Each structure stands twice: as C-alpha cells, then as structure tokens.
Amino acid sequence: MQAIGHILKTQGDDIVRAIGQHIGLSLISLLIAAVIAIPLAIILMNHQRGAKVMLQITSVLQTIPSLALLGILIPIVGIGTVPSIIALVIYAVMPIFQNTYSGLTTIDPNLEEAATAFGLSRRMKLFRIELPLAMPMIISGIRIATVMIIGTATLAALIGAGGLGTYILLGIETNNNALLIIGAVLSAILALVFGAGIDWLGKLSFKKAGIVLATLVVLIGGFAGYRKLANPQTTLTVAGKLGSEPEILINMYKDLIQHDHPNIKVTTKANFGATSFLFKALQSGSVDIYPEFTGTVLESLVTGEKSASHDPAKTYQIAKTALKTQHQMAYLKPMKYQNGYDLAVTQQFAKRYHLKTVSDLVAVEDKVHAGFDPDFHQQKDGYPGLSKAYGLKFASVKTMEPSIRYKAIANGKVNLVDGYTTDPEVQEYHLVVLKDDKRFFPPYQGAPLMTEKLLTEHPELRTTLNKLAGKVTTTDMQKMNYRVSVKHEKAAVVAREYLKSHGLLD
Amino acid sequence: MIQFKNVSKQYADNLALDRLNLTIPSRDFFVLVGPSGSGKTTTLKMLNRLIEPTDGDIYFDDQRIIDYDLKQLRLQMGYVLQNIALFPNLNIQENIAIQAESLGWARKDRVARARQLLSQVDLDPDQYATRMPSELSGGEQQRVGIIRALAIKPKVVLMDEPFSALDPISRKQLQDLVLRLHRELKMTFVFVTHDMHEALRLGQHIAVMRLGHIQQVGTGDEIMQHPANDFVRGFFQNEHAPRPEVIQDLLNEGYGQSTTATATLAATAPMSELAAALQRADQVVVGTEHGARSLKTPDLLDYLATKEAD
Numbered sequence: 001m002q003a004i005g006h007i008l009k010t011q012g013d014d015i016v017r018a019i020g021q022h023i024g025l026s027l028i029s030l031l032i033a034a035v036i037a038i039p040l041a042i043i044l045m046n047h048q049r050g051a052k053v054m055l056q057i058t059s060v061l062q063t064i065p066s067l068a069l070l071g072i073l074i075p076i077v078g079i080g081t082v083p084s085i086i087a088l089v090i091y092a093v094m095p096i097f098q099n100t101y102s103g104l105t106t107i108d109p110n111l112e113e114a115a116t117a118f119g120l121s122r123r124m125k126l127f128r129i130e131l132p133l134a135m136p137m138i139i140s141g142i143r144i145a146t147v148m149i150i151g152t153a154t155l156a157a158l159i160g161a162g163g164l165g166t167y168i169l170l171g172i173e174t175n176n177n178a179l180l181i182i183g184a185v186l187s188a189i190l191a192l193v194f195g196a197g198i199d200w201l202g203k204l205s206f207k208k209a210g211i212v213l214a215t216l217v218v219l220i221g222g223f224a225g226y227r228k229l230a231n232p233q234t235t236l237t238v239a240g241k242l243g244s245e246p247e248i249l250i251n252m253y254k255d256l257i258q259h260d261h262p263n264i265k266v267t268t269k270a271n272f273g274a275t276s277f278l279f280k281a282l283q284s285g286s287v288d289i290y291p292e293f294t295g296t297v298l299e300s301l302v303t304g305e306k307s308a309s310h311d312p313a314k315t316y317q318i319a320k321t322a323l324k325t326q327h328q329m330a331y332l333k334p335m336k337y338q339n340g341y342d343l344a345v346t347q348q349f350a351k352r353y354h355l356k357t358v359s360d361l362v363a364v365e366d367k368v369h370a371g372f373d374p375d376f377h378q379q380k381d382g383y384p385g386l387s388k389a390y391g392l393k394f395a396s397v398k399t400m401e402p403s404i405r406y407k408a409i410a411n412g413k414v415n416l417v418d419g420y421t422t423d424p425e426v427q428e429y430h431l432v433v434l435k436d437d438k439r440f441f442p443p444y445q446g447a448p449l450m451t452e453k454l455l456t457e458h459p460e461l462r463t464t465l466n467k468l469a470g471k472v473t474t475t476d477m478q479k480m481n482y483r484v485s486v487k488h489e490k491a492a493v494v495a496r497e498y499l500k501s502h503g504l505l506d
Numbered sequence: 507m508i509q510f511k512n513v514s515k516q517y518a519d520n521l522a523l524d525r526l527n528l529t530i531p532s533r534d535f536f537v538l539v540g541p542s543g544s545g546k547t548t549t550l551k552m553l554n555r556l557i558e559p560t561d562g563d564i565y566f567d568d569q570r571i572i573d574y575d576l577k578q579l580r581l582q583m584g585y586v587l588q589n590i591a592l593f594p595n596l597n598i599q600e601n602i603a604i605q606a607e608s609l610g611w612a613r614k615d616r617v618a619r620a621r622q623l624l625s626q627v628d629l630d631p632d633q634y635a636t637r638m639p640s641e642l643s644g645g646e647q648q649r650v651g652i653i654r655a656l657a658i659k660p661k662v663v664l665m666d667e668p669f670s671a672l673d674p675i676s677r678k679q680l681q682d683l684v685l686r687l688h689r690e691l692k693m694t695f696v697f698v699t700h701d702m703h704e705a706l707r708l709g710q711h712i713a714v715m716r717l718g719h720i721q722q723v724g725t726g727d728e729i730m731q732h733p734a735n736d737f738v739r740g741f742f743q744n745e746h747a748p749r750p751e752v753i754q755d756l757l758n759e760g761y762g763q764s765t766t767a768t769a770t771l772a773a774t775a776p777m778s779e780l781a782a783a784l785q786r787a788d789q790v791v792v793g794t795e796h797g798a799r800s801l802k803t804p805d806l807l808d809y810l811a812t813k814e815a816d
Contacts, residue, residue, distance in 0.1 A: 119580030
C-alpha cells in the first residue's frame, strides 16, 4: 500500500495523462465501432443472408488474438494511436452489430404489422418504433463492447499508444505489484464508470442521447484536431522497449537532440513491447530512432553470422554492416556499458569462498544452487555453453521467471542467479557480479538505431548522438535503473541529471 | 363500397380463399364470421394489402386497391389488431396520434385530437393521455387500440378479432362501444370474429365463411331464419335452443365455498330454484358428487352478469 501511495504521489501527473489517453482511445474506438455497426445492422435487418455473412465475418475477426492483430497492423499503419484504434474497433463491432441486429429482428411481429398497416414511412417506423424498441439490446451491446475495449486498450501501451496498460506492462516486467495494481484497478474502475454512463445514456430519450453522443464526437474530434494543428515543427519519435533502461536512454536522446537542434521536436514513446514491434515500427517510419543492443541485432534482426564474436567492438562492426546491407539502417556508436548475461551471488557467499570471477566457481561448484531464467537455462549462450566453456556443473539448477530470481536469492532459496549486467536488483539486494574472465557471454552494447534515410535528411543527428558513444558505464546504468524502477523517480529527471553531471548538457 | 371479385389466395400447400365474391356496402357494420382456417382474416388483411391476392381484384370506391398509392390506401383504412399492439415505447396520446404524426400534424393538433378521442370512449384524458400502455388494463388498452384506428378519420375501420383476448365483461362493454361509435361516425366497419354470438350482436350484415368459401351473406335475422346449409345451421344451433341452466353450471365456474353443512338443494336443480332459495336465506348449501358447497347471493349475480356479457 505504501508503494502505491508513493507512486501515486510522485507520478500523479503521468497517471492522470495515462487515464486521459485510455479514455480517449476507448471513446473514439467505441464511437467509430457504433457508427459502423448500428447502421450496418439497420441495413441488414431485412436481409437475413447478408446479416449472417456479416455475423460470421465479425466473429472471425473477434478470434484474432489482439497481439497478432497489432503485429499485422504495424507495417500497414504504423504505431501509436491509429493501429490501436483500428484493432479496438474491429473487436467492438461484433457485440454492437450482433445486439443491434437481434434487437431489431426480434421486435413483436404484431407491432411491425401495426406500423405497416398504419402506413408509416420506413423512416418513421425505424426511428419512432424499431430503434426505440431495440434500444435496450443496443445499449447492452455497447456495454459489452465498452468493457472489452477498456480491457483490450491496455495492450495499446505495447505499441506506444499509452494508456493504463503502460503501468500494467511495466508492473509485470519489473515485478512491481504496486504499478500493476494501479494499472489494473484504474482500468477496472474506468470500465465500471463507462458502464454506468452508458446505462444513463440508455435511459435518455432518443434525441437527448443523440445530442450527448454528437457533443462527445465534436469534443474529441476538436481536441485531436487542435493537437495536430498546434504541432507544426519537425517531429522525431524516439521509442524504447519495456523497462526503465530504454526509457532513460530515450530521454537522453531527446534532451541531446532538442538541446543541439531547437527546430526539432522529439516525442518519446516508452515501454514498447517486443523487439519485432519496434523494428517494424522503425521500418514503417512511425518510429525514427530507438536504442538497440548489438547482441540482439545479431540474434533476431539480421541473418547470417549467428555465432557472435565475444569481442564487443567486433560484434558492433558485424551488426552495423549487416543492418546497413540488409535493412538500409544506420547504427551509431555504442555506449560503454554492456547489458549481457552475468552471474551474481550474495556478498556473504562471495566473501566466504573468495569468489571474484566465474572461474572461481569451479572450486565450489558442488555448493552452488542456481536459479536461472528458462531462456538462460536452455540457450547456447546461456548455461549449457557456460558450463562447457568453464567446465562447470552446479549442485542444483532451478528455472524460474526472471522477476522471481532475485527474490529467490534474497530469500536464500538459491545462492546464484543469472541476470543482466545493468539490473538494478544487483544494487537493491547487495549482490556481487562475477567477472566473465573467459569472455564467454556475448556482448550486448546499446546504440541508437535509425534508418539511413533519416540520417541523410538530418546528418546532424550523428554528431549529437555520438556524444554518448563510449559513455555510461555499467555501474552508472545500474544506479540509474535503481533510481527509476526501485525508487520510482522519473526517467526524464534521472537522464537529465546524468547528462548534466557529465558535461553533455549545460 | 368494397367489392371482392373472384379473389383467391393460394399458399404453398393450401388454398386459403377460393374465388371469393363479396360486396360490403358503405357505412355498413359488416362481420366476417367462421371457424379458424375459414379465410376470414385473410379476407380482411387483403383490404389494407397486408396480404396480396394471388388472383382476382378488390375494388374500393370503384377503383382497384392495387391502383391506390399504398400509403394513401392505408391511411383510409383504420386497423385494430387482435393483440391490441399498442407501441410500448410510446405513451397513450402518442400511440393514438401516430398516424397523425406521420402526416405531419402539428403537436398541438395531435394532442387535441388524442384527448378528444379519449373522452369519446370514456377515458379521462387528464388521467390517461400521458400514461404508458403497460399501465392500462386489457380493456382500456383495446379502447385505445380502437381510437388509434379512428384518429385520422379513415373511411373504413378494419377489426381483426379485437375482443377475443378480453374478459367477458370488458368484451361486452367494448361491443357496446363499437356499436355506438359506428352510429356516431358513419364509417364502414369490417369486423372479423369466430364468435357467432358476437357476430349477431354487432353485424348489420354477416358473411359466414368456411374453408375459404362464403357459405351465406345476410342480416342476422335472415341467417337465423333461413340458414343456407347444414354448416350454417349447426353454427347457429346454440343460439336457437338454449339449454335451461342448472346450479351445476354455476358451480363449474368455480363459485361457492366447500362446507360440511347439510345440503338443501341438488346441483341438478334449475337455477331459478337457487334464486328462490337465496331470497329466503343468506346462504344456500348445494349437494354435489364431491361434497356440499355453500352459495351466496353475490355468487349468483356475478355468474349471471358474466353470462350476459358472453
């Protein structure tokens, strides 16, 4: 509870903004879905076959997993709000269409006969009799769609549309239950409030409900339009993957670029989901720059030369050349720190057996009870390779979720874990990282990635971003990660302090 | 004047109407009567073209009804449904004025017309105009159903078994009401029923139908005196020779309380003996096969009132 209170106090503005984004995203999607689904149901109410086909189509669309749908949309429409809204609309159309259609087609045939026999026009029959009678069903369809949209909209955070999902994703990734609870509870509350609002709308007369809806459309449209018009300069979008480290880095990029080039406005989009989402976004031009690791480039973005060199400089050169030839991308110089796998033990354990390097472990291998993340346990560049390279065989090895590992070692359940070099938990739990003296782990160095086209248009970016080349040590990064993900300081503040204290910004 | 000339209606597997010829005079109260499946409702619904004939022609004021503009035709034909079918989302005055609304009458005129019609059928406008249909009893709802059909002064009012779902007392009141309205309004009423008694009570002319054919057309007296065939005669049998009523008829309707007192009358005794006994005492005990039952004066009065309404 204390943690929640702390986060609410320090990040209140961000949370309010996230709620705003979430509401905007949900309302726009809901309105578009209703504007599509209701007229469609009206058109098809007297065409049973057409309606059946339509129901099938919407049901099929419903079964596409939301993540897959987002993945499909990124190369077509890019990242951010637009693909999120498209995906949400696709999901919301079905319940609204289905309910409107059955509401309109299950009206008492006697009432239909009466309306026909009285010579009422098609229009009057629809607006005076059929739609009002179907209204409870339509409203319940909209209700279902709303709850679904608000739930699914949390995934929009994965592709940079913001919203409450940002907190849920961050919470899961960093094992921060407070963040997770804030995101989840707020979206549940939103769903309840929206549901109540829709019920209220359903009780209004036809005309009044129409006026309320029209007002909402105008307000949202006006706001969006205003924001578009108020942003006339060149805008660069700098994005980062999930977690505190990328967020700190993109804030550094932003500060440096805006400092050197006041005519360029930089927007940051933190906490993108998977690597492939970001890379696609970069290719489609909806993201301009993002920090990527040399190791990841070789592993998942380029083909050929899979067995990476263990020399960081060589790895960078291979990655840079492959990106240029295979994807026409420019990969600027990397920073100093390496964020690769490492092995960490408690201070106590290290002191007792005088452990400094991984080689030192050989002597005490029968006393080591390791907790590894499942990937590390299986991959060639993980435990299997490590054990071959150093001739190591630990007494026991358990696999566990990355976020749980550090808790396990803190609680004494295991005495050695794998980790990433810059994990803040190393500092939080007072762990000792053992030196990879045989240079087994492939190097992961972060560097700015962008298209060559962008660099040709803005060659000045090279000088600006290369200011970070060779800067930021592993300890620096660990400390900054600790401040952001454990102490919940703002990434922007932490990034700026680093730049100032190292003379990169005045 | 309405004329059917050789009108047939063929459905996939049965002939609902077979070369029907029929003339309905203007301002008549014309009743179509017959058992279910006789084609009476089909005949009625052809007038406002809810059903189209497969053969033959129907004339309304010497013009074929298919030559009328459909909306114009329907606006001249008021329609009262068996299930009443008031629109549940509209209040009473909106229901009554729905056709007026579609014709673009001003709201003030619509309200005035609805209130005038409500008074005409003894429903207080102040009390009823803005209530919802679900707040009214069945009899009250059908009163509204009737005046809804009259709102824009049609030439013809079509009524499709309008009282069959009502209780006997409401039915009698509404029969009186339509008779009065017919006298006052000088419109042609075409009324469908399966109830011979209702037909005789209401109709100036009656057409008896069976299996898509007209058996006989005439006034009530003509049909009673000179039935055209055995079917018509059988249909009227009950009207000719009413069976003398016995106390058992009343008990069959559920009147009376079980009692252990000694019976003074048998259930097979005529109703008149019960009336005589009730003049002498507050309570009379009647013996039946299933034990004794006590009857009071209100039981007899209720029973007779219901009977009369029937």
